[in-house]
Amino acid sequence: MSWSEVPPPPATNPGNDLPCVQVRPPGPESRTWLTRLAHCQAPMGPRRDPTAPPSTIVLASGQGSNVLDVDSNRYVDLAAGFGALLVGHGNEQVLRAVELQSGRLLQALGDVYPSDAKIGLLTRLGELLPGRHTQCILGQSGSDAISAALKTAALATGRPGVLAFEGAYHGLGYGPLSALGLRASYRAPFSPQLNPHARFAPYPATDAHLDEALTAVEAALREGTIGAVLVEPLLGRGGVIVPPSRFLPELARLARAHGALLIADEVWTGLGRSGSWLASIEAGITPDLICLGKGLGGGLPLSACLGAAELMGEWSRAEEVVHTSTFAGAPLACAAALALLDVLHRQRLVERAAEVGARWRAALQEEAQRAAGVEVRGAGFMIGIDAAPLEGGAVALQRRLLERGYLTSTGGGAREVLVLTPPLTIAEPLLDAFTDALGAALTELAPRQGPAGR
Numbered sequence: 001m002s003w004s005e006v007p008p009p010p011a012t013n014p015g016n017d018l019p020c021v022q023v024r025p026p027g028p029e030s031r032t033w034l035t036r037l038a039h040c041q042a043p044m045g046p047r048r049d050p051t052a053p054p055s056t057i058v059l060a061s062g063q064g065s066n067v068l069d070v071d072s073n074r075y076v077d078l079a080a081g082f083g084a085l086l087v088g089h090g091n092e093q094v095l096r097a098v099e100l101q102s103g104r105l106l107q108a109l110g111d112v113y114p115s116d117a118k119i120g121l122l123t124r125l126g127e128l129l130p131g132r133h134t135q136c137i138l139g140q141s142g143s144d145a146i147s148a149a150l151k152t153a154a155l156a157t158g159r160p161g162v163l164a165f166e167g168a169y170h171g172l173g174y175g176p177l178s179a180l181g182l183r184a185s186y187r188a189p190f191s192p193q194l195n196p197h198a199r200f201a202p203y204p205a206t207d208a209h210l211d212e213a214l215t216a217v218e219a220a221l222r223e224g225t226i227g228a229v230l231v232e233p234l235l236g237r238g239g240v241i242v243p244p245s246r247f248l249p250e251l252a253r254l255a256r257a258h259g260a261l262l263i264a265d266e267v268w269t270g271l272g273r274s275g276s277w278l279a280s281i282e283a284g285i286t287p288d289l290i291c292l293g294k295g296l297g298g299g300l301p302l303s304a305c306l307g308a309a310e311l312m313g314e315w316s317r318a319e320e321v322v323h324t325s326t327f328a329g330a331p332l333a334c335a336a337a338l339a340l341l342d343v344l345h346r347q348r349l350v351e352r353a354a355e356v357g358a359r360w361r362a363a364l365q366e367e368a369q370r371a372a373g374v375e376v377r378g379a380g381f382m383i384g385i386d387a388a389p390l391e392g393g394a395v396a397l398q399r400r401l402l403e404r405g406y407l408t409s410t411g412g413g414a415r416e417v418l419v420l421t422p423p424l425t426i427a428e429p430l431l432d433a434f435t436d437a438l439g440a441a442l443t444e445l446a447p448r449q450g451p452a453g454r
Contacts, residue, residue, distance in 0.1 A: 015064015015088060016427040019405020020074040025057045027071030033058040055399060062089030065426040067407065075402075076422075076430050079409045083236075083268050083382065083421035086295035087343050091425075094298040097339035098332060105331050111324055115331035121338055125304055128277060129286070135312040137305040138329035142267035142293030143171025145303035148323045149289040150175045150228055152307060153261040155314040155321070159227030161197035163220050163260070165213075167238030167413060168203065170230060170265055179230050182238055183413060197225055203235050207244045214250055221258035229255040229262050233279035236268040239412035240384025240419060242377055248283040255288075261311075267293035267303065268382065272344055272424055275354030275380025298340035302333040349424040353380040360431045367439045371446040381422055385438075388416040390445040400441035406434055 026034065034054045057069040065088055067077045080088070087094060101117060108115035118138065126134040137148040150162060164170070164179035171177070172186065178195035180186055181203075187194060201216035202209060220226055231251060235241035255262040264280040264287035273295060276282035280290065288311060293303035315321060327333075344350055357380040364385065365376040373389030387394040394410040397418050401408055411419045422431070 013427070015066055015090075016430060017066055017074060018430065018433055019076050021403065021405040023071045023073055025069065025071070025073060025402055026054050027057075027069070027073065029070040030054070030056075030058045033070055057402070064088045064090070065423050065430055073405070075405045075407050076426075076434065077407045078420045078422045078434065079407045080421055080423050081299065082294065082409060083273055084294040084297075085299055086271060086273065086424050087298065087340060087349070088423035088425050089299075091298065091340075091343060093343050094336050094339045097335045098298075098300070101332050101335035107327070108329075108331055110326060110328065111322070114329065115334065117331040117334040117338065118329040121329075121334040124338060124341055125292075125306060129281075129290075129306065132286075133309040134306050135309045136307075137312075137323055138334075139293075139303040139305070139323075140301045140325065140327055140333075141171065141173075142265075142291065142303050143173040143176045144325070144328070145267065145291035145293050145305045146170045146179075146230070146263075146265060147173050147175040148305040149263045149291050149307075150179075150230070151323055152289060152305065152311065152314060153228035153263065156261060156311055157227035157259065159225055159260070160195065161199065161220075161223070161225035161227055162195060163199050163201060163217065163226045163229045165203040165231060165235070166200050167235050167241065168230070168232055168265075169237035170232075171267075199223075199226065203238065203241060204243050204247055205241050207246075210244045210247060210250075213247070214254065217251060217254055218258075221254060221260060224258075226258070226260045229260050230265060231263070232265045233269050233283060234274055234379060234382060236382070237411045237419075239386070239417040240378045240382060242379060245283070248280060248285050252285040252287070261288040263287060263289045263291065265291050267291055268421075269379075271295050271340075272350035272353045273380060273421065274378075274382045275350070275357055277350055279379070295340070296337050297333045298336035300333040300336045301327075302329075302337055344424075347425070353424045356428060356431070357381045357383070360428075360435070363432070363435045364438065367435050368442065370439070371442040374442065374446070378420075381420075381424055381426075383420040384411060385418040385420070386412075386416060387418050387445075388412075388414070390442070392445065394418040396445055397441055400444060401434075401437060404437045404441065406437060 060070045061068045122136050125136050139145050162179050166181040168181040178198040181200050199220040202213045204210045204213040269279040270292045289307045296302050368374040368376050375386040387397045393416045409419045411417045
């Protein structure tokens with residue numbers, strides 16, 4: 001691949017253009033910005049060799065499914081803000097709603113003097129669960145929503161325990177951190193300050209693992225201290241694991257039998273990302289509490305915890321107890337969320353994610369099976385490619401794809417899974433082009449099998 005400093009050609013289909021990478025990433029401008037970043041941002045993650053060259057880029061602008069970095073390289077964004085940009089960058093309807101709301105009211109007074117936009121959003125969120133009177137608690141992040149759900153369960157059951165799953169990621173606030181099974185290193189430095197009543201069970205990837213997982217769940221529930229069972233309908237950051245179809249119904253049955261509340265973490269899977277409005281409802285259960293985040297705010301920070309009014313009534317007590325913050329349910333984010341929900345409905349993007357996502361996943365699997373042991377899994381536009389058999393794993397695959405103009409993320413406990421969460425609006429030719437790019441990258445990282453291996 002050759003590199004030059006020629007700017008990319010002008011977009012011909014704004015927001016849905018193919019990549020144009022003419023300066024090998026990271027380019028000189030990205031390197032300059034990254035030097036400034038290293039000086040002013042607290043270091044996170046494993047220690048890195050300070051002499052090693054940077055492996056990331058700095059983004060400057062985005063439209064639809066495209067982003068440009070500060071070196072004017074154009075990429076196709078298949079990460080979309082870790083799945084948060086459901087309708088892509090700079091969606092016209094969302095931007096218009098934000099513009100109108102910013103001219104009316106940027107900030108209200110929380111729960112004291114709420115805005116009309118907040119009340120409108122609460123009403124719309126209640127409609128996601130027809131047939132029951134649903135009430136909501138708004139927050140700013142998925143972690144906020146999980147914290148609200150865990151507190152609700154503690155109020156309703158009087159039990160301190162939480163049952164979560166190995167590989168799970170629910171955010172890094174102190175409540176969710178107690179239930180984080182992705183990496184022990186995230187919890188270890190803070191363990192003396194975390195809930196000591198958290199328990200973990202295996203997350204079943206196949207029918208062969210289901211009985212082991214359910215046996216561990218029941219054993220934990222029999223202790224009598226578990227008030228909340230916290231589960232992702234699909235394990236997201238843990239590697240995009242799709243559990244057996246019996247898992248969620250059996251989990252709901254066990255939770256109910258032992259007097260615990262079932263909390264569905266739909267921060268990633270909800271609102272069409274996995275091909276349904278709510279993956280837990282699609283699986284045939286109605287959780288006691290449902291948490292939304294990521295895509296809910298249309299790119300702005302917003303989350304929600306939903307539950308039946310009778311359950312949410314546990315917050316009403318003689319002595320005041322609340323879960324809120326200054327910017328929770330801010331009118332700007334609520335207006336963006338209302339516009340997002342309208343776009344999802346009018347353009348039938350949830351149905352599109354299910355249909356187009358299934359076709360794309362099949363095409364990716366056909367390409368991936370040429371490299372021994374590489375598996376593609378997921379639902380809707382939430383797809384994982386298990387690159388553990390490849391030299392360098394998903395990190396190496398991510399790098400090869402970045403050089404070809406595709407932004408992706410990684411997941412799994414060892415970052416062995418390449419994660420694809422594009423906007424639900426992405427054009428199919430971009431998906432086809434990525435499939436070809438994936439094949440080329442796999443060729444470089446692993447020898448292809450002959451016809452007998454297909």
